[in-house]
Amino acid sequence: MDQPPGRDNSTALDSRLVREPYRAGALVSMLHLHWFIRLRWCMVFAALAALAVERITFSTQRPGVGTLALAIAGLAFINVCWMLLSYFLTQRVRSSSHRDLSAFPHALLYVNAQVSIDLLMLTVILRYTGGIESPMAIFYLFHMAIGSLLLRGSHALLQGVWATTLYAALGIGELVGWIQPHYAFLPGLPEIGLFNQAQYVAIAIAVLVCGVFGTLYFSLNIAQQLDEREVQLRHANEALQQSQQAINDLQQRRSRFMQTAAHQLKSPLAGIQTLTSLIRDDIVPKGSLHATCDKIIQRCSDGIAHIHELLTLARVQEADPRRHTPAPIDVGDVVQELCKKNLPLADRKGLTLKCHVPDGVDLRARVDSTDLKDCIGNLLDNAIKYTDSPGDVMVSVRAERIEPSHGRWRDVVSSRTRDQAKEYVSVTVDDTGMGIEPEMLTGEDGTGSVFDAFRRGNAALSAAIPGSGLGLAIVREVVEQGHGRLRVWSRVGEGSTFTVMFPSQRALPEGPSARNTRSSEIVIETTRPDTDVGAGAEELNHAG
């Protein structure tokens, strides 16, 4: 059974159509619409009509009319053969979106054969309608135009040679007497006798050669331009389809995000309603009423926190570069401010919060200050939230550079060529907390990593620590938007170390158009980074 070819076949064909130096699209169109065959039927009927009119108009019978009618009948017979062949090929080529690649070499041969035989038949008709004196020689040019539209350039040129050879053979044959007798173009007209004038024959052949190759030159040029246009349109179409796919993916992701966000916002409300209805229905024991009310208040706080984090994520995801101003900002100042802000929280949990900001080092990074605060604030918040007492949280800031040739970090002590190295300001937040499962870091289980929105580690869930699952998504977003880098080490039960790096203010600023490109990568380290800064670390306390 004739099965439509698969998508891969169609793609292979498309790439071939782009590469082919002939207009395969026009060829397929010719096969589908049968216009070449219809055109030939028109010629056959026009010739028969001309003979009929001639018979009525002129009293004299055209000499050789029987042979001429036979030639026209032969043309009709050949056209029937082409019709059958065309039907067979069309069955193989089918629709334009399901074209059979294997049919094309035959289709090309099919068109070449048609043009060649048409030229031969045209010469036969010329033979009986005035020979080299016949104005019907103009139809050679017509065939050249069709040939250059459908065939490869080399094939079209060969057809041109074939046409001029046939015409020259007819003219020279009649001139030297190999072809006899000569028939006049119209039966009633007096004999001109130009066919036996060598000069006229030479000029007629030269004119036809010029006409044929001139037509080929212009037609092939136009065909080539059409080819290029077709390729451009194909590429534009492909780009459009890719854009459409990207938009669809984005819409799907956005829709999923909205659904999940709605769930996250609804959860606290659902909890509040559930607990409230239990109080109303006297299901909550009297002794637990106060504790249940505290839970309700806590759920309200959770809901507000979720909304705040969603708004933060929406803000850092904002594509409009005017909403972010990556001006040089002293990362050390931001870290110290955030550490002081989080100190009461760490104190309440019985944690030691240390902060190390080196003196005399340029720690200015090119990043939006609000984005930076959101990023470091979330890392610090997580470190405190997921570390139990007794435990340590250590925040340190460094100026670093990455040597592209070595692909590793080193301190910015050396003054190697800055044009080959990228300078960063890094912030490391290290804790001795519960850590994250390896599959949650890599997302290897297929459900995404902790850096994806709403993804939370099982250790955190087991410990019933409230959270929206948006903190690390915000961190990643800020790092990506800021053309930074993100490194993480974590082990369950031992703690986590997150390092975010932002381009130093000395680095070349990124253009606004570069926003929203996923330029950064998350590096998962196998060994815990050395964060020991010795006596340089400042243990924060309430005195400052």
Next chain:
Amino acid sequence: MSNEGKHIVLIDDDPDMHEAIKMILEPQGFRITCCFTGPEGLETVRQSPPDLILLDIMLSSPSEGFHLSYEMKQDDALAKIPIIMISAIGDTMGMDFAKELGSEYVQAEMFIEKPLDAAKLREAVANVLGGQSQE
């Protein structure tokens, strides 16, 4: 029908839901074991197969509940334990999530939407357990 001693495993990351469901079902004679995560829940269910599983859909990931129910239904030892999915996601949205994963992931006997209504939860549990005892 007495519920005395019937064992229910609740897998939900929300501690308030643990407390609320205990308040609703324990007076009915049910014994509730609460788990916060999928792996913890699966281990509990395998160690001590319950009469009913109450399962939240969004745990560590938005669709973990579906994966969990699928895994349980593929396990011959657990396949017959009825599952009631409880989620703030709502059953319509829940079905959308499940459809994306594949229809075979819709393995729960019933969906209940949060916020929980004590009477509706009791009725759902009674229906699912009643249906099971009639089989």
